[in-house]
Amino acid sequence: MSQIDTRIAIIMAAEVIIKTQGLAKLTLSQVAKEAGVSKGGLLYHFPSKEALIQGMLEYSLNVFEDFIEKHIKHDKENGAWARGYIKGTFSPKNSVTGKEAASASALVAGSGLNPSLLKPYIDLQQEWIPSLCNDGLDEMTALLIRFAVDGLWLNEALGIKPLNSKDRNRFIEHLLLMTRSKETPSASD
Template identity: 40%
Template structure:
């Protein structure tokens, strides 16, 4: 069971991500988060004493969610070889269908603070290590990872994003790549 403090931190992070997603990073202020979360600014500052601390908290939470979701998908996958790579594809597919909240928050976080960017990089590297040791060619896993990153960035930046049909076809092709021999 979560403690009251854990529940409050969760509320703060969810609210901050929502503000970033709906209004952009420039509108993320501690006052805005406190107001939207219906908590006092002092209560917010108790858990996150600065905007940078809040952004780092967002980044950590996002990658914990990524790892947990990947683990759930991998656990359900009956085929051992490539299961972590397929899990990352499935997590990406889910997130892209929900406005790429994961990547928007990560990008916003990394732009603010070098320490946050480093934390994000270290967390992502943990996930990528699972792909490298997934039983498929590390090159194939890297190609898949870079394709997923490209899908995110094209959607997030509005640079020729794929329509839903093409996006699903690309994701399906990436899944197939995990089931083929070394490419």
């Protein structure tokens, strides 16, 4: 197995443990066993639990960014980046992006006690704002979409279900509709 494959296997093993037992039960020994590698092999790639969590978050974010990039290659209309952001965030649970979104949400929710673990997420958030605001949408509409998506995502990551399934789908469809708005309100509106 290549180093990249081993790294991904370790990340996937850690995700299994988080999904089945919770972030608090994540140990390096359990991850090594689940991944089928020695603890020394795991430590080569991730020298601490914090490094593993950070690696998991970085991997999830890379999958998410790849999804957005693939989406905007096929969608050339204004609002394409925003639509990719919405669709990537709320992908079906059985999709690659959906699985990674679930892992990322667990990590973000659980990492609140150690903000330094969120550095990759925070750094990417800073890159996403210009991408979203330069997407051909009115800046305030773009920001409204972004923070609405993040708000629902964070609520769900924390286990709060503010909307029933029907209303959640309507909410997401409305956000997608906002990305296609022909009207651009002025700053004075």
